Each structure stands twice: as structure tokens, then as C-alpha cells.
Amino acid sequence: MFSKRSLIVAFSLLVLLSLPYNLLACACCAEPGTYSISTSKSDPTTLEMLGDMKFNKNATLYTDAAGFDDMKGITFNQELTDADQFDLVTAFVAKTWKFTFKTQDGKTGVLTLPIPAQMLSFKVDLHDKEPNIDPSLYKEFRFKGTAANGTGIFKGGIIKPTSYFLVFQGRGNNCDNASDFTHWRLEVTGRKSDYAFFGKMDN
Amino acid sequence: MKRSLIALFSLLLLLSLSNNALACACCAEPGTYFLRTAKPEAFHLELLGEMKFGPSVALYMTEAGFDMIKGLDQISKESENESWVAGSDAFGLVASFTSRTWKFNIKTKTGKSGTLTLPIPSQMVNYKVDAHDTEPNREIELYKELRFKGAVSGGTGIFQSGIVKPTTYFLVFQGRGNGCDNSFDYTHWRLEIEGHKAKYVFFGEMNTPEP
Numbered sequence: 001m002f003s004k005r006s007l008i009v010a011f012s013l014l015v016l017l018s019l020p021y022n023l024l025a026c027a028c029c030a031e032p033g034t035y036s037i038s039t040s041k042s043d044p045t046t047l048e049m050l051g052d053m054k055f056n057k058n059a060t061l062y063t064d065a066a067g068f069d070d071m072k073g074i075t076f077n078q079e080l081t082d083a084d085q086f087d088l089v090t091a092f093v094a095k096t097w098k099f100t101f102k103t104q105d106g107k108t109g110v111l112t113l114p115i116p117a118q119m120l121s122f123k124v125d126l127h128d129k130e131p132n133i134d135p136s137l138y139k140e141f142r143f144k145g146t147a148a149n150g151t152g153i154f155k156g157g158i159i160k161p162t163s164y165f166l167v168f169q170g171r172g173n174n175c176d177n178a179s180d181f182t183h184w185r186l187e188v189t190g191r192k193s194d195y196a197f198f199g200k201m202d203n
Numbered sequence: 204m205k206r207s208l209i210a211l212f213s214l215l216l217l218l219s220l221s222n223n224a225l226a227c228a229c230c231a232e233p234g235t236y237f238l239r240t241a242k243p244e245a246f247h248l249e250l251l252g253e254m255k256f257g258p259s260v261a262l263y264m265t266e267a268g269f270d271m272i273k274g275l276d277q278i279s280k281e282s283e284n285e286s287w288v289a290g291s292d293a294f295g296l297v298a299s300f301t302s303r304t305w306k307f308n309i310k311t312k313t314g315k316s317g318t319l320t321l322p323i324p325s326q327m328v329n330y331k332v333d334a335h336d337t338e339p340n341r342e343i344e345l346y347k348e349l350r351f352k353g354a355v356s357g358g359t360g361i362f363q364s365g366i367v368k369p370t371t372y373f374l375v376f377q378g379r380g381n382g383c384d385n386s387f388d389y390t391h392w393r394l395e396i397e398g399h400k401a402k403y404v405f406f407g408e409m410n411t412p413e414p
Contacts, residue, residue: 033263033406035375035393062234126334126346127377127391127408138334138346167236169335183335185236198234 028175030135034125042119046141050092050115052178053168054202059088059101062185062196073150073157073193080105088199097166099186101153101197109152111188113164116145123174134173139180141168147188154193162190168201179203229383231343237331243323246384247349251300251323253386254376255411259292260309263393263404274365274401277315296407305374307394309361309405317360319396321372324353331382342381347388349376355396362401370398376409387411 042050061074061083068078080103087102097113120142125135143166150158165187172180185198243251262278265271269279295310303323310316328350337344351374358366373395380388393406 031263031265033261033393033404035395035404060234062232064232064235065228124377169332171336185234187236196234196236198236 026134026173028173030123030125030137030174032125032127032135034123034135034137034174036123037120039118039120041117042115046119046176047095047115049176049178050141052203053092053181055088055090055184056200056202057088058084059086059197059199060084061086062198071195073154073162073188073190074109074195075153075156076103076107077105086197088197096148099197103153107153109150109154111147111154111158111164111186112149113143113145113166113186114148116143119143121176136171137173139170139172139176141176141181142166147190147193150193154188157188157190157193159190159192162188162193164188170201227342227381229381231331231333231345231382233333233343235331235333235343235345235382237329239329240326241329242325243327247327248303248323250384250386251349253411254300254389254409256296256298256392257408257410258296260294260296260405260407262293263406272403274396274398275361275403276364277361278311281311281313281315294405304356307405311361315361317358317362319355319362319366319372319394320357321351321353321374321394322356324351327351329384344379345381347378347380347384349384349389350374355398355401358401362396365396365398365401365403367398367400370396370401372396378409387413 063083064070082104085104089100089102091098095115097111097115099111099113100108101111102108120140122140122142123137124139126138127135129135143164145164145166147158147162147164150162167185168181169183169185170181181201181203183198183200185196187196188194262272262275269275269282272279293312297308299306305321305323307319307321308316309319328348330348330350331345332347333343334346351372353372353374355366355370355372358370375393376389377391377393378389389409389411391406391408393404395404396402
């Protein structure tokens with residue numbers, strides 16, 4: 001009367017329905033009220049993800065009401081390049097980021113940023129989803145390290161110790177994917193440096 | 204004539220100011236990222252005093268249910284009842300901030316209650332970030348948090364058995380707004396309790412009216 005295949009399907013369905021509700025929940029789904037801050041060593045999965053990440057080719061120099069007055073350690077002609085007109089090429093190779101910035105008048109500078117020993121992962125439910133929809137967490141990967149080198153427009157500002165703070169920002173569920181991260185921000189601070197760039201990711 | 208000249212002079216003066224100087228003092232710039240640890244100032248204490256908590260609370264639950272929760276035995280027993288639902292209004296709340304101390308009184312639907320007493324710590328974290336979710340050409344609306352990590356000084360009722368020294372708390376106020384802080388910016392709160400005998404999280408909404 002019933003084929004063997006139909007019986008197997010029916011039996012599988014019964015087994016599935018008999019499982020407790022919790023076990024059927026999506027493993028990567030975030031719960032309302034999720035909030036997590038964790039510091040750890042960058043594991044191979046994270047390093048692979050960082051290698052997969054693609055930066056957009058435009059970068060913006062962060063300016064507040066003070067304009068360029070509070071900035072130090074970056075030399076460029078402000079009349080020829082607006083804050084949002086930097087070209088960017090980045091690479092993450094051998095656990096090191098290289099950010100190459102280029103002004104509109106062709107001046108360049110490279111920041112060399114070795115990955116620090118520890119990273120911080122931050123995930124939070126912003127409570128901005130409709131009820132009964134899984135939260136889309138706001139998430140950050142944060143890296144605080146030491147700038148190893150600066151050339152060109154950054155050369156005069158990179159003296160030891162100059163630190164950097166690189167943040168990848170995005171949205172997603174409890175599992176991390178390179179495509180979750182849509183924006184980045186890089187802050188460089190030291191005795192002779194104080195500036196921040198930000199931009200989009202093209203993951 | 205004199206009035207016209209003064210108006211003209213004021214206008215010229217205004218136009219001579221740079222764009223930056225005319226920028227809104229509280230407006231956030233694209234790419235804002237602010238993370239500071241500092242002593243709570245008088246301004247923050249006033250802000251915290253103005254904040255009003257919503258009337259209901261949810262217990263944070265993961266797929267593990269009560270397996271990962273400690274220090275809420277009475278609630279765990281109550282949850283075995285079929286009518287118990289872990290929703291956003293599972294508990295009632297009366298919370299206050301007076302004499303630099305929060306008191307959270309949480310009540311179950313069957314009338315069991317308990318109070319957590321949380322003195323403000325000496326340091327707080329102020330975090331504000333452009334989450335890049337503002338519509339283009341609109342003023343940037345930052346995601347912001349005020350974070351407090353301190354020691355729980357007392358627990359009564361349903362919390363009593365779980366509060367042994369040292370038990371810590373992590374209270375976060377979450378909200379949206381511009382570069383200046385207002386009590387009504389903060390729309391949600393989250394309280395995490397952790398110690399030898401306690402591990403649980405409550406969260407809920409704020410109910411601070413805009414002036």
C-alpha cells in the first residue's frame with residue numbers, strides 16, 4: 001500500500017516532530033536580549049575570515065566640528081583632497097594589515113598593522129526588530145595593536161609607540177561570516193599621531 | 204537705520220564663520236566611535252535619577268533553558284508549570300535609583316518577589332557608535348550604551364539564595380541618539396548577575412518620558 005520511501009519519510013517526520021522545541025531552534029539564531037563581549041586569541045577561522053574580507057576602495061578621514069585642527073601625523077593638501085576622497089587598497093597577509101591610502105593629488109601612505117595577540121568580539125541585540133522576528137545583532141570585531149610602520153603621508157607621525165584600533169562593524173546572527181561586516185574604522189594614536197579613517201566593506 | 208546696520212553686520216559675521224563652527228553642537232559626525240571609561244559625574248548621576256524603568260521584565264533564555272541559569276531556583280520550579288511563558292512580560296518590575304544605588308524589585312506572576320541591591324561602581328563606560336544604519340542625508344543617530352560593572356550588595360526573596368559574596372552585576376542601558384546624552388535616549392536595559400551561586404540575566408524596556 002505504501003512505498004518503502006513513503007514510510008521512511010513519514011517515520012522521519014514523526015521523529016522530527018517528537019523532538020523538543022528547543023532542539024529544533026536555529027543554532028545560529030540570536031535570542032532577544034543577547035549581549036556578548038569576549039576577548040580571545042584570533043583563531044584560524046577568524047584569520048581565514050579576515051583574509052576573506054574585502055575593503056571598499058574609498059575611505060573617509062573622520063572629522064568632527066574641529067575639522068582638521070585636532071589631527072596630527074597625517075600630511076596632505078586639504079585644498080586638493082576632501083576628507084571623504086581617499087582611495088584605499090588593503091591587504092591582510094601574514095597576520096598583518098597593510099592600508100595604502102592615496103590622496104586626490106596622488107600622494108600615498110602605507111600603514112602596516114600586525115594583528116595583536118588578542119581580539120574582542122562584541123555582539124548586541126539593539127532591540128530594533130519587530131516582535132517575533134529573530135534579532136539581527138549589531139556586531140564588532142575589535143583589534144588594538146601597535147602600528148609597525150608608516151610611510152608617505154603618515155611617515156612623520158609613526159614613532160614608537162603608536163597604537164591602532166581597528167574595528168569591523170556589521171549586523172548578523174550569532175555566527176560570524178565575512179559578509180556580516182559592512183563597515184570598518186581605523187584609529188591611529190600616538191605622541192605624533194591622532195586621526196581616524198572609516199569606510200565600507202565590499203564583502 | 205541703526206537696527207538694519209546691526210542686522211547686516213550680524214549676518215556678515217555669521218557668514219564669515221567656518222562651516223564647522225556653525226555645526227550643531229550635539230550632532231554626531233559619520234564614523235563616530237566613542238568608548239571611554241570614567242568616574243560617573245554629577246551629570247550622569249542626575250541622568251540616572253531621571254531614568255524610568257518599564258513595568259515588565261524578561262528573563263534572558265537561550266536554547267539551554269534553565270540549564271545554564273543559577274540562583275533562580277524558585278523561578279525554575281515555577282517554569283515547570285505548563286502555564287509559565289518566558290516572554291517579555293514574564294515578570295513585573297519596580298526599579299529605582301536613589302543614594303547612588305539601584306534597587307530592582309522583580310515579581311513573578313504568582314506573586315513571588317525579590318530585590319537586588321546594586322550600588323553604583325566607581326567607574327562607568329560610555330560607548331557611542333555610528334552603526335551606519337541612518338538613512339542617507341539624515342542626522343546620524345548613534346547607538347549608545349552606559350555600562351556599569353559592580354558588586355551586588357544584597358539579594359532578597361527569590362534572589363536570596365544566589366547572592367553570596369562576591370557576586371557581581373553588569374548593568375547596561377541601551378539607546379539611540381545624538382552626541383549628547385539625555386535620559387530619554389535610553390530605551391532598554393540589561394542586567395547580568397554572576398557569582399558562585401548566581402548566573403542569570405534580566406532585560407527590559409525603559410519608560411523615560413521626553414520632556
